[in-house]
Amino acid sequence: MSNVFYTPPAADLQPATNDEPEFFTVAPRKLIVxxxxxxxxxxxxxFYQNWKNYGNHSGRAIWPTARTILAFFYAPSLFCKVDRACKNFDKTGMRYWALSSAMLILLQVSPFFIGLVYGLYLRPAGAEDVPNLLWLDFMVGTAALVLQTLIISRVQGFINRVNVDPNGLANDGYTVGNVIWISIGLLIWLVIGANTYGLAKM
Known part of the structure; x- marks a missing residue:
């Protein structure tokens, strides 16, 4: 009879907490470098780390690899989520997130359009204009990279604020992997610069 008065313990209806940051934390200076x-x-x-963190934090079944391969198509979605997280954090969102993502996409394709114009312009212009066009293509690509870096750096500032690490101190050092990728990047810069200079001198 005593079972009649037995009350089972109430289920814990509190949502599970996830201590992992919602997005990828990195120091602004390290990001730019x-x-x-x-x-x-x-x-x-x-992009991969941001989508990975977001998926783990939200519990959503997303595929970070696919969203990274199509990064610039998913950039508006990521920026929108950062804006929403900012509003949930302190009521102030990331202004101009849509414009920032659109600019990021346009900057990504701008060197290809310059190359297309270069290909169409090469024949009527003659070989004497090739050096100028090669250097133009190189400078446009470099300028696009710098502007993309500034855009992503701005977004990272909002991400770090949401992650309660404004200065990105949790990821401000350089690992062996970072040094390896920097070495690869410098080699790419060297090859592109040497090829551009060499072709321009021909």
Whole structure:
């Protein structure tokens, strides 16, 4: 009869907490160094880590690899999620997130459009204009990378704020892997610069 008065313990209805940061934390200075010295290769890692962290934090079944391969198509989605996280954190969002993602995409394709114009312009222009066009293509690509770095650096500032690490102190040092990727990036810079200079002199 005593079982009649037995009350089972109440289920814990509190949502499970996840201590992992919602997005990828990195110090702003390290981000800029890695972006520029790896010739933009760090962007791939940055997108992957952000989608990985977001998936783990939210519990959503997303595929970070696919979203990284199509990074610039998913950039608006990621930036929107950062904006939403900022609003949930302190009521102030990431202003102009849509414009920032659009600019990031346009900067990514801008060197290809310059190359297309170069290919179409090469024949009527004659060989004497080739050096100028080669250097133009190189400078446009470099300028696009710098501007992309500035955009991503701005987004990282909001991410670090949401992760309660404004200065990115949790990831401000350089690992062996970072040094390896910097070495690869510098080699890419050297090869591109040497090829551009060599072809321009022909």
């Amino acid at each position: 890695m972006m520029l010295l790896t010739h933009g290769l760090y962007t791939v890692y940055w």
